[in-house]
Amino acid sequence: MTLSTIGLVVTKNINQIKEKIMATRSVIAKLDNSEKGAKAIYCHSDGYLDYVGKILDEHYQNESKVDELLAHGDLSSLDKNIGEKLDFNDYKLFYEKEQCRFYHRDRGEKLNIETLTSEEDILDYASSCCAEYIYMFAYGSWYVYKDNVKQFVELEEVLYENA
Secondary structure: HHHHHHHHHHHHHHHHHHHHHOOOEEEEEEEOOOEEEEEEEEOOOOHHHHHHHHHHHHOOOOHHHHHHHHHOOOOOOOOEEEOOOOOOHHHHHHHHHOOOHHHHHHHHHOOOOOOOOOOOOOOOHHHHHHOOOEEEEOOOEEEEEEOOOOOEEEEHHHOOOOO
């Protein structure tokens, strides 16, 4: 076995491990028109369009529900319902109740809600979280940042463009 073969085996094994343990991180934010900035939280799991994107689009269209979501701070996972305090490690109960799992409310960590003042700040924050997706609630609709065009576009357009 040559070193290049060993390197391929190691790379293949690392990629298999990453596929099993890596989360798809995202940032969920809301434009605050009165302060000309945004409030943002980190979401650790399932941040891709077909999960977090669809849940935001289908279950978080009401501005007050978006505000309530953000008020709980960073979350481990988003779901259809904000819910109530549960044991953070009771995955089955969170799944059954289809509710969000917050780091502050459910695990007792420090409340974290970022206040950001520019699009550059939002992009820097997302980068610092290793977030692959940025969702922004603004003007009554959800937007997602598309890296290939370097701007926010309407989430529904992206979700249903191939439907």
